[in-house]
Amino acid sequence: MSEEADRRTELGRFLRTRRERTDPRQAGFPLVGRRRTSGLRREEVAVLAGVSSTWYTYLEQGRNRNVSPAVLNSVARVLQLSEDEVRYMHFLAYGQMADEVSADTSISVIDLLIKVVATTQEHPYPVYLVDHRCDLIAWNQAATQWYDDWTKLPAGDRNFMHWLFTSPRARESIVDWRDLARDITARWRLEIARWPGDKMIEQRIRDLAEASPEFVCFWEEYSISEHHVNVRRLRHPDLGEKALLIFPLRTPYVSAPGIVYHFLP
Secondary structure: OOOHHHHHHHHHHHHHHHHHOOOOOOOOOOOOOOOOOOOOOOOHHHHOOOOOHHHHHHHOOOOOOOOOOHHHHHHHOOOOOOOOHHHHHHHHHHHHOOEOOOOOOOHHHHHHHHHHHOOEEEHHHHHHHEEEOOOEEEEEEHHHOOOHHHHHOOOOOOEEHHHHHOOHHHHHHHHHHHHHHHHHHHHHHHHHHOOOHHHHHHHHHHHHHHHHHHHHHHHOOOOOOOOOOOEEEEEEEEOOEEEEEEEEOOOOEEEEEEEEEEEEE
16 A cells, blocks of 8 residues: 555544544534434534535545645534644645755754753753654753663663653653653654654554553544643652653754753743
8 A cells, every 4th residue: 555545544544533522512513313423423524514425435434535725624624623633634635744844864963963962961951852753862861860761771662652651660750641641642643644654663553552551542542732842740759740841842854853851941
């Protein structure tokens, strides 16, 4: 199956989960009689979006190749999608996101960012560098205290998602572990949509699904979220609990990893 066909299939699955979570009453349909499915029916979405029922059915089945942005936005409006979810939907439909640019292959972006992280060794709060697979590439000394000493992990397990869902230390270090794990899963789904066909990502997903029922639960929710500035509550062995401001830094290159800074609010 081609990458385009894979994206159309994923788009159909995504729209179906969003349709099933939409309250018919919020869309203007009274709950009369017994409904066989949760959320909106396909024909109801079609009516509200101004398309035929057959057209929308094909869209959910991954059979609709020609979808205009305007009509897709109409479907998004009906399903009450967030801004991040709309961006994800457009990527699945067209294979690109508006903020993506090509990288200059003459520049070693990873080496540059590793040096940036190295300058934060005296920073009192965590700074770490991950790639699109969530593999941990570099981190400062404070990260080993607030999160974990990731150098002790086998090289193949130095992955933030793997650590988050399988390490007991993760649940000790992160105060609101369940909320954060759900949010990071939603952000990772959006990120890896940019990397269709990446076999290592596919293996990561399989490994996490085998290791953590909670990951499976969050993954199957099909929640989508961008990595915005936010507050994360961490637990330090000596300093106790603190709410730290998370500042994610992405390079302008889609192939490059990103740095996560922590500051006091």
